[in-house]
Amino acid sequence: GAVVSQHPSRVICKSGTSVKIECRSLDFQATTMFWYRQFPKQSLMLMATSNEGSKATYEQGVEKDKFLINHASLTLSTLTVTSAHPEDSSFYICSASEHAGLSGYTFGSGTRLTVV
Amino acid sequence: DAKTTQPPSMDCAEGRAANLPCNHSTISGNEYVYWYRQIHSQGPQYIIHGLKNNETNEMASLIITEDRKSSTLILPHATLRDTAVYYCIVHGSSNTGKLIFGQGTTLQVKP
Numbered sequence: 018g019a020v021v022s023q024h025p026s027r028v029i030c031k032s033g034t035s036v037k038i039e040c041r042s043l044d045f046q047a048t049t050m051f052w053y054r055q056f057p058k059q060s061l062m063l064m065a066t067s068n069e070g071s072k073a074t075y076e077q078g079v080e081k082d083k084f085l086i087n088h089a090s091l092t093l094s095t096l097t098v099t100s101a102h103p104e105d106s107s108f109y110i111c112s113a114s115e116h117a118g119l120s121g122y123t124f125g126s127g128t129r130l131t132v133v
Numbered sequence: 134d135a136k137t138t139q140p141p142s143m144d145c146a147e148g149r150a151a152n153l154p155c156n157h158s159t160i161s162g163n164e165y166v167y168w169y170r171q172i173h174s175q176g177p178q179y180i181i182h183g184l185k186n187n188e189t190n191e192m193a194s195l196i197i198t199e200d201r202k203s204s205t206l207i208l209p210h211a212t213l214r215d216t217a218v219y220y221c222i223v224h225g226s227s228n229t230g231k232l233i234f235g236q237g238t239t240l241q242v243k244p
Contacts (some may be wrong), residue, residue, distance in 0.1 A: 063234075
């Protein structure tokens with residue numbers, strides 16, 4: 018089945034630094050990928066839609082200059098958390114679909130970001 | 134996408150069937166019902182989806198009422214590894230493809 022690989026699985030960074038998270042579709046091409054954030058004991062919150070070859074579409078309230086998304090190829094999307102602060106500490110998850118979502122979405126294993 | 138309503142939590146005895154309900158009274162004709170689950174600290178996992186007919190796969194069965202306003206996910210023989218948060222999501226092919234998660238049902242399978 019479709020596999021989405023997310024890296025790193027966990028990262029600790031200092032306040033003010035930037036962190037890049039990668040999301041790869043391993044055995045299929047994904048023109049669209051999605052990025053979510055999840056705080057403890059809460060549901061997944063959609064942050065943005067990553068579009069191959071064009072700008073990402075951000076959900077209301079998500080700062081596009083803080084969460085930079087690049088989807089340079091059909092198998093890779095990256096999320097960069099810029100100038101990270103402790104409140105950005107969260108579980109970040111990406112997803113993609115092989116068939117425009119009609120057969121279900123495949124999710125990465127998530128990245129646990131801790132900003133100290 | 135139509136909104137869904139699920140109970141916040143349920144318990145199930147190991148080896149018994151787990152029946153997880155979901156209400157989606159505002160579902161439209163071209164929207165499917167999808168079920169995902171999330172085991173602690175992992176990414177969500179696709180379980181099953183359906184439009185109007187009941188569906189079954191190796192993981193679960195999905196029963197959709199005739200009016201499509203509600204559905205039930207059935208795990209026929211729950212194991213401890215089925216302990217997770219289960220999300221019922223209504224999703225249509227005509228929208229932007231975004232999958233919006235509600236609060237889900239936390240299923241606790243007990244020995």
